[in-house]
Amino acid sequence: MGKWATAAVYMLAMAGIWFCREELLHWIESLKSSRDAAAAAQMFIMAALASLFPVIPFGVVGGIMGAAYGLWLGGLMNAAASTLGAAVMFLAVRHGWQEQGRRYLDRVSPLHELNAAMEHRPVTSIFIARTIPVLPAIAINVYAALVSVPFVSFLLATAAGKLPVMLVFAFIGEQLLEDGLKIPAVLLLYAALAGGLYAVYRYRAGRRRKEQTERF
Secondary structure (H helix, E strand, O other), X not given: XXXXXXXXXXXXXXXXXXXXXXXXXXXXXXXXXXXXXXXXXXXXXXXXXXXXXXXXXHHHHHHHHHHHHOHHHHHHHHHHHHHHHHXXXXXXXXXXXXXXXXXXXXXOHHHHHHHHHHHHOHHHHHHHHHXXXXXXXXXXXXXXXXOOOOHHHHHHHHHHHHHHHHHHHHHHHHHHOOOOOOHHHHXXXXXXXXXXXXXXXXXXXXXXXXXXXXXX
16 A cells, blocks of 8 residues: 555544544543453554554554553553564564565565665664654565564664654544644644654765765
8 A cells, every 4th residue: 555545544544533433432431441451451462463464554543542541551552562563574574474575565666765775774764664654564574574684673673663653643542532633733743753854864865875976
């Protein structure tokens, strides 16, 4: 799925949550009032599975987690669950599904240039890619596994890159079932942050390519 299609699915899903907010609110309130560890564990497993098999955008699951457990706990649960899913996918491709991973990547044209970037600065590339929620997370996992990024480096960069956006998902979920007035400002702030990081990364990568060309 392309990045614009992914963004459109996110918007449609958020609109659906808004129109069904009363039903969701009752369910979320029941989760809050029960304080049930088993329910929290089930939500965590559901979030990890959603990151592995993105039938619905992870932002929807992340928003529900935020609404049910608040900004910080919900955000941390989001980051942990999605990082767990990424680790499982990485290990599966690294240790058995390499051919399937290559076939998948052939269909993801917007991220072809990520391959070369990961070969030179894998940790930075993964971190920057994780901060941009419209980039396909599965493609990032597969690329990292195929270009021999060390697992620990992949895990740390993934966790660090996912945490900010997972907190944003949790915040949106927390606010969407209330008044939602703060959401646009937070989205603009996060978009500026992610865009700034990406611009700096592209600028530095361009300078490195220019320096390498001049040497030859």
